[in-house]
Amino acid sequence: MSTLKVLANHEMLSLQPNESFSDSSAATPVLKLTCPGLLDLGSSGEIVPSIARSWSASPEWDDFRFHVHRDLTFSNGQAATTEAIADSIRRSLDPRRNSLHARDLGAIDTVRAVSADELRIRTDGPAPMLPWYLAWRHYVVADTELQPTGLGPYRLVEWIRGDSVRLRRNPAYRLGPMPYFENIHVEFAPTSELRRDKALTGEFDFIETLPPALLDDDRFRRDYTIMPVASGSRTVLTYNARKSRFRSAEQRKRLARMVDVHELRRRVLGEAAGLSRTPSGISGERAESSGAGECGPIRLAAPNISPVHEAAHEIARQLEAQGLAVSVALYDDPPWWPLVYPGLSAPEWDLAIQSMPARPHPAVTLRREYHSDGPFNATGIRNPALDELADSLDARAGEPEADEIYRQAMAVADEACMYTELYRSHHSIATSKRIKGAGPHSMSFWNVTTFYR
Numbered sequence: 001m002s003t004l005k006v007l008a009n010h011e012m013l014s015l016q017p018n019e020s021f022s023d024s025s026a027a028t029p030v031l032k033l034t035c036p037g038l039l040d041l042g043s044s045g046e047i048v049p050s051i052a053r054s055w056s057a058s059p060e061w062d063d064f065r066f067h068v069h070r071d072l073t074f075s076n077g078q079a080a081t082t083e084a085i086a087d088s089i090r091r092s093l094d095p096r097r098n099s100l101h102a103r104d105l106g107a108i109d110t111v112r113a114v115s116a117d118e119l120r121i122r123t124d125g126p127a128p129m130l131p132w133y134l135a136w137r138h139y140v141v142a143d144t145e146l147q148p149t150g151l152g153p154y155r156l157v158e159w160i161r162g163d164s165v166r167l168r169r170n171p172a173y174r175l176g177p178m179p180y181f182e183n184i185h186v187e188f189a190p191t192s193e194l195r196r197d198k199a200l201t202g203e204f205d206f207i208e209t210l211p212p213a214l215l216d217d218d219r220f221r222r223d224y225t226i227m228p229v230a231s232g233s234r235t236v237l238t239y240n241a242r243k244s245r246f247r248s249a250e251q252r253k254r255l256a257r258m259v260d261v262h263e264l265r266r267r268v269l270g271e272a273a274g275l276s277r278t279p280s281g282i283s284g285e286r287a288e289s290s291g292a293g294e295c296g297p298i299r300l301a302a303p304n305i306s307p308v309h310e311a312a313h314e315i316a317r318q319l320e321a322q323g324l325a326v327s328v329a330l331y332d333d334p335p336w337w338p339l340v341y342p343g344l345s346a347p348e349w350d351l352a353i354q355s356m357p358a359r360p361h362p363a364v365t366l367r368r369e370y371h372s373d374g375p376f377n378a379t380g381i382r383n384p385a386l387d388e389l390a391d392s393l394d395a396r397a398g399e400p401e402a403d404e405i406y407r408q409a410m411a412v413a414d415e416a417c418m419y420t421e422l423y424r425s426h427h428s429i430a431t432s433k434r435i436k437g438a439g440p441h442s443m444s445f446w447n448v449t450t451f452y453r
Helices: 028-034 082-092 130-136 192-199 218-223 249-256 261-269 308-321 362-370 384-396 402-416
Strands: 003-008 039-041 047-049 052-057 063-068 108-115 118-123 154-160 164-169 183-188 224-239 298-303 326-331 351-356 419-432
Touching: 003 192, 028 154, 028 164, 039 130, 047 052, 047 130, 082 108, 082 118, 130 362, 218 224, 224 249, 224 308, 249 402, 261 308, 261 419, 298 308, 308 326, 308 351, 351 419, 362 384, 362 402, 384 402
Parallel strands: 003 183, 298 326, 298 351
Antiparallel strands: 039 047, 052 063, 063 118, 108 118, 154 164, 164 183, 224 351, 224 419
């Protein structure tokens, strides 16, 4: 039997579709292969058909019609009728299911099966973002507790926590051509060092993120094709504004001015001098002027992965040179992010290094990372003006003024000093030269259904 071997970055916390712990960049590629949604995102980030072969929206963006493929069957044998699909969407909106979709798709008023091949969704107001949320991380699944059970080209066979995931072709798949590989075997390598060592064995067909050390390795390049990915992922310094020392924007700005991002990039990423500084370099202010040295050492939390842990130690070095005491706590990934985000735990940290992965639309970025109740806003900052702009963009995405709304929102966020951007994460994937049909995806999904030998 043909098996595609995948080397992935991080292990997922959950494969339970449409719930908070599976709403992650680690779980998404596997869930896309096992239980796709009504719509999907293409390799350039555009909305493309999936379970729905076509869709349309009213001029007011409050009435959506989806024409779905007929005679579909879930991987457990249940019929995927339009009513079953509608019921799956309704279940994902139930707040008792611990799903972020209760917020993402909160504008939905009714979901109705119109006929054997048509589904209709009505919202309680303009919702131009609805198709984007349906295409990104929303999954259609059967009404069963054994999950993920969907309509994808693969089904889950085994998940050995801390080791691997095995997928097998779904014989009931009807949404496209049957993939070439019968099995997919996924192993995890959360650190650059482990990923490098595993990659050099030559046994993997696809490597999700290539360690920088292998980009110019002649031995590796003989066996692998390297492709850059323009993902737009950012790594930022996050301020815990629930703490008195960083509760005010002025306190956050004072500390931000102590971090020389230009020097951090040079030391951590090896980038040449001449980069713009974000913010404008070291200010020379001392700990007593920042108001940050009065309650013991500043606690800086970060995931224990490269180059993030190097960035954490560099920030600590810079702040200590300014007279501040800093303690660095590094956490495994996973379960790194539940230690930081509100609603999941009550972490004892003052600063954290946070990855902001690619989002399918600027409105999603504002809603998730910047809104007061955003699930990935770890700061605790509540800014009504920013919330109003985020809500406005949600309702007016696609209109001519949308770009200006986003610009205004980011200006408000910068003034509040919600985050300090440290660097952009540009990475590459690698595929064995035995593999054909491979290509990158802007959202870092795995396009393995196009792979063949």
